[in-house]
Amino acid sequence: GMPHANFPAWLHTLSIVSLLLAGVCALWIAIDVARHPQKMAVMNFVWPLAALFGSVLWVWLYRAFGRRKGRGIDAPDDDLPFWASVAKGASHCGAGCTLGDIIAEWSVFAFPQIAVWFGWHSLFGEKIFAVWIVDYIVAFVLGIAFQYFTIKPMRDLSVGEGIGQAVKADFLSITSWQVGMYGLMGLIQFAWFKPDYGGVAEVATPEFWFAMQVAMLAGFCTAYPTNWWLIRKGVKEEM
DSSP, X not given: OOOOOOOOHHHHHHHHHHHHHHHHHHHHHHHHHHHSOBSSTTHHHHHHHHHHHHHHHHHHHIIIIIGGGBTTOOOOOOOOOHHHXXXXXXXXXXXXXXXXXXXXXXXXXXXXXHHHHTTBTXXXXXXXXXXXHHHHHHHHHHHHHHHHHHHHHHSOOOHHHHHHHHHHHHHHHHHHHHHHHHHHHHIIIIIIIHHHXXXXXXXXXXXXXXXXXXXXXXXXXXXXXXXXXXXXXXXXXXX
């Protein structure tokens, strides 16, 4: 197989610390939303999932703009600033991408044959690109499900109409997210890890998931302007 990357101790430690910190943040939010469920049920999943990459920053976002929507919290229900509404919309998309990513990466790790079905060896020499196709599909399906459970309660739609609206709302959002995420992940793996440490980071390493955390933040940045536009145009709900 591929030569294994030889990571320095500082990067290994940094990766573990970053992942543990994000895990604690996600757990803290999960416990808090269990005690004070969000008015929009899907956000109970979105906030902790987004904290897996957004860590401390997303705990702050949740505390500032998410928690006030929780039951039993006596907070002013004034309108969110538009930028925060867009951040919530992008986080919503990011939660689908994060969950999709975890499912896709570990599935292919457990069953490498999946990567072969999606073009590893035939179309791509690098397994990573085949996994990205699986990842996009899973993220898209989850994104539509998340979006459906956001739109359906807000607008009185049939199941078919709901799915149609969800696809419309999420196609551009998820695509723009994945562009940033794949772009930075590709750079980290092929422009940094491979030349500097002799190989790409494999899924079963902390370095891989640390790189993924950073790449997800890039995904948030590329999805943010798209969500701004989609919400302004009324394609996506303001949250």
